[in-house]
Amino acid sequence: MQGAPGVGGYGFAGFTEPPIQNQPPGIGGAIWMPAPPPPPLCCPPGLEYLTQIDQLLIHQQIELLEIITGFETKNKYEVKNTLGQRVYFAAEDTDCCTRICCGPSRPFSIHIVDNLGHEVITLQRPLRCSSCCFPCCLQELEVQAPPGTPVGYVVQNWHPCLPKFTIQDEKRMDTLKIIGPCIVCSCCEDINFEVKSIDETCTVGRISKQWTGFVKEAFTDADNFGVTFPMNLDVKMKAVMIGACFLIDFMFFEHTGDKQQRTGVWQ
Structure with a gap:
């Protein structure tokens, strides 16, 4: 699939740096991960990159307009491997009214494309509550x-004090659990959400919101994350962990207005 029709013929609005087919490493300002060998038949197209990866780094791009005006803009993310090579590029697809009215609780679609510009993963979040x-x-x-x-x-999952997921x-069968800290805030350290087996007895991975420094934490909502999972985990479940x-990020770290309280920079 060559991406959904959209602005400029590059899939949809929000891609400021569309990938170029067959581009050499480094062209366009990003070094892309080399294409892996053809995937097995059970692997959805585009997810073959995940067969060779047990850790991803997700970097949200800083939006100057959002810093200056305070208005929430569409989120954009680079998804990289541990070598710093871009594996995917992700962009939120929402309208201005939804972002203003619903804030970080907004419903969204996030489109994730590979280095050929093919949309390989789509995330759909409906409008829901997050209160216990x-x-x-x-x-x-x-x-x-x-x-x-x-x-x-x-x-x-409902819990009186812990973030749990x-x-x-695809058949709605439970496969893994995610358990976050009781208080989702810190100063000068990472915030870890542990990925556990279904009975919660064994830790198999982690989603970490990485500390990025006082200035960035206080004045922007552009966050960095690390995602780790077993190398032999089904690529479909790896894709779901990216979605998680x-x-x-949206549930706990998109509140620009109260960054100071959460980071401890200002009181």
């Missing part, structure tokens, strides 16, 4: 790979 007072309407994210084909879900496969990272 409304257990029947908690957060949920659908992960599609390729777009239009669900491969898994991230479902928020379940990762489900984006959901966690």
Whole structure:
């Protein structure tokens, strides 16, 4: 799939640096991860990159307009491997009214493309509540790979004090759990969400919101994340863990207005 029709013929609005087919490493300002060998038949197209990876770095791009005006803009992310090579580029697809009215709780679509500009993963978040007072309407994210084909879900679980999520496969069968800290804030250290087996007895991975320094933490909501998972984990579940990272970002780290309180820079 060559991306959905959109602005400039490059998929959709938000891509300021569209990938160029067959571009050499370094062209266009980014070094892309080399294309891996052809995937097995059970691997959705575009996810073959994940067969060779057990860790990803997700960097949200800083938006100058958002810093100056305070108005929330569409989020854009680079997804890199540990060598700093770009594996995917992700961009939020929402309208201005939704961002203003709903803030970080907004419903969204996030389109993730590979180094050929093909949209390989689509994340769909409906408008839901995240308060433990409304257990029947908690957060949920659908992960599609390729777009239009669900491969898994991230479902928020009710808990009085802990952020907890379940990762489900395309048949809605529980496969993994995600458990965050009781207080989702820190100063000068990472915030870790542990990925555990379904019975919560064994840690198999982690989603970490990385500390990026006082200035960036205080004045922007551009966050950096690390995602680790077993090398032999099903690539579909790896894609769902990427989706879980984006959901966690929106739920806990997109509140620009109260950055000072959460980072401890100002009181």
